[in-house]
Amino acid sequence: MTRTFNLAISIAAAALTMTSASYAADRELARNKVEMMCANCHGVDGIATLPGAANLAGQQDEYLRGQLKAYRSGARKDPVMGVVAKTLSDEDIVNLAAWYSGLKVTVEMPSQ
Numbered sequence: 001m002t003r004t005f006n007l008a009i010s011i012a013a014a015a016l017t018m019t020s021a022s023y024a025a026d027r028e029l030a031r032n033k034v035e036m037m038c039a040n041c042h043g044v045d046g047i048a049t050l051p052g053a054a055n056l057a058g059q060q061d062e063y064l065r066g067q068l069k070a071y072r073s074g075a076r077k078d079p080v081m082g083v084v085a086k087t088l089s090d091e092d093i094v095n096l097a098a099w100y101s102g103l104k105v106t107v108e109m110p111s112q
């Protein structure tokens with residue numbers, strides 16, 4: 001028995017929104033880093049390209065920063081993200097979290 005939900009998520013990848021007044025991230029640096037280090041698995045648009053990787057588009061800035069720091073310190077363990085996060089500076093983490101949290105996501109609830 002399957003119940004079908006029409007869950008449509010559309011991403012306006014180009015429509016970046018600044019999420020807070022204290023946004024100090026460098027968008028150009030962030031995009032370069034995302035393309036080099038994250039896009040293969042999480043997409044530049046934050047939609048995961050691997051079944052085991054998370055969608056990051058529109059995720060909370062604070063949550064993203066927290067998770068990246070946890071991978072970096074080893075408090076959160078994952079063989080892939082542990083290696084990736086070890087190379088990130090605090091500034092990289094601010095930039096990357098700002099990039100992914102700044103992607104605008106629209107969610108459509110399933111109709112009954």
Ligand code: HEC
Pocket residue numbers: 033034037038039040041042052053054056064067068077078080081084096
């Ligand atoms: C080779 C694939 C790969 C690359 C490259 C990669 N990730 Fe990941 N990422 C994953 C996987 C797999 C997970 C799920 C790990 C887990 O279960 O903890 C993950 C999890 C995460 C999470 C936690 C998501 C959540 O919902 O808690 C964040 C944040 C994240 N990645 C950010 C990044 C950033 C930023 C980069 C680039 C600097 C990056 N990742 C590069 C594969 C990748």
